[in-house]
Amino acid sequence: MISFNFVETKAFKIKRNDLKVNIKKLIEAEKLKVGDVSFVFCSDDYLLEINKTHLNHDYYTDIITFDYCEGKIVSGDLFISIDRVLENSSNISVNFANELSRVMFHGVLHLCSYKDKTPEDKKIMTKKEDFYLSLLGVDYLV
Numbered sequence: 001m002i003s004f005n006f007v008e009t010k011a012f013k014i015k016r017n018d019l020k021v022n023i024k025k026l027i028e029a030e031k032l033k034v035g036d037v038s039f040v041f042c043s044d045d046y047l048l049e050i051n052k053t054h055l056n057h058d059y060y061t062d063i064i065t066f067d068y069c070e071g072k073i074v075s076g077d078l079f080i081s082i083d084r085v086l087e088n089s090s091n092i093s094v095n096f097a098n099e100l101s102r103v104m105f106h107g108v109l110h111l112c113s114y115k116d117k118t119p120e121d122k123k124i125m126t127k128k129e130d131f132y133l134s135l136l137g138v139d140y141l142v
Contacts (some may be wrong), residue, residue, distance in 0.1 A: 001034075001036050001037075001126065002019070002020045002023055002024070002034065002037045002038075003036075003037070003038045004016055004019070004038075004039045004040075004041070004138070005038065005039065005041070005087045006040075006041050006042070007040055007041070007042045007043075007046055008042050008045070009041055009042050009043045009046075009082045009083070010044040010082075011041075012082075014140050015139075015140045016080060018140055019104075019140050022136040022137070022140075023037065023104070023105075023108055023109070025136060026105060026109075026112075026114065026132050026136065027074050027109055027111075029110065029132075029142075030109075030112040031072070032038050032072050032073070032074050032112055033072050033073050033095045034073075034074055035068075035069070035070075035073040035074055035075030036068070036075045036076075037074065037075060037076060037078070037111070038076075038077045038078065039078050039106070039107075040077060040078065040079045040080065041080050041082050041102065042079055042080065042081060042082065042131065043081065043083055044060050044081050044083035044084055046081075046083070047060070047061060047064060047079050047080075047081040047137075048060055049091055049131075051064060051065055051077055052064075060081065060083075060084055061078050061081065061084065062080065062081055062084040062085055062088060063078060063079065063103050063106060063107050064078075064079045065077070065078050065079075065110040065111060066079075067110065067111055068111075074108070074111045074112060075111070075112045076107075076110075078107035078108070078111075079105070080100070080103055080104065080107070080110060082100075085099050085100050085103055085140075087115065090136040097138050097140060098133070098138045101133060101137075101138040101140060102129050102133060102138075105128075105129050105132050105133065105136075106129055108127065109125060109128050109129065109132075114128060
């Protein structure tokens with residue numbers, strides 16, 4: 001099951017069914033199965049507190065992914081700072097929908113075992129993000 005939640009941020013309308021279908025397509029294209037995937041859209045401060053509490057990091061980030069995958073079943077909680085996505089989209093001159101889709105797919109790719117700690121891993125991750133963005137689209141806002 002794929003769910004979408006809003007915590008400490010203003011809710012916005014998203015095409016939930018389209019997103020669910022395409023996230024499922026991404027996971028299945030990676031030869032995995034969909035379990036419970038929860039997206040939590042939140043504020044910078046909310047995500048900073050998670051970063052401090054659970055990862056001992058004292059800095060803002062756009063996404064934190066908690067991986068609960070078992071075998072080929074993809075499950076996890078993805079916390080996304082809407083404040084960070086808005087600022088990043090402005091800084092790199094892309095629209096909010098595009099940046100939000102990239103961050104969401106990025107988190108799902110983490111659940112599919114992709115990493116981004118090394119330059120080579122980042123290159124592979126970005127290539128996968130680009131592939132799925134072009135294949136599945138970015139128009140998920142209402």
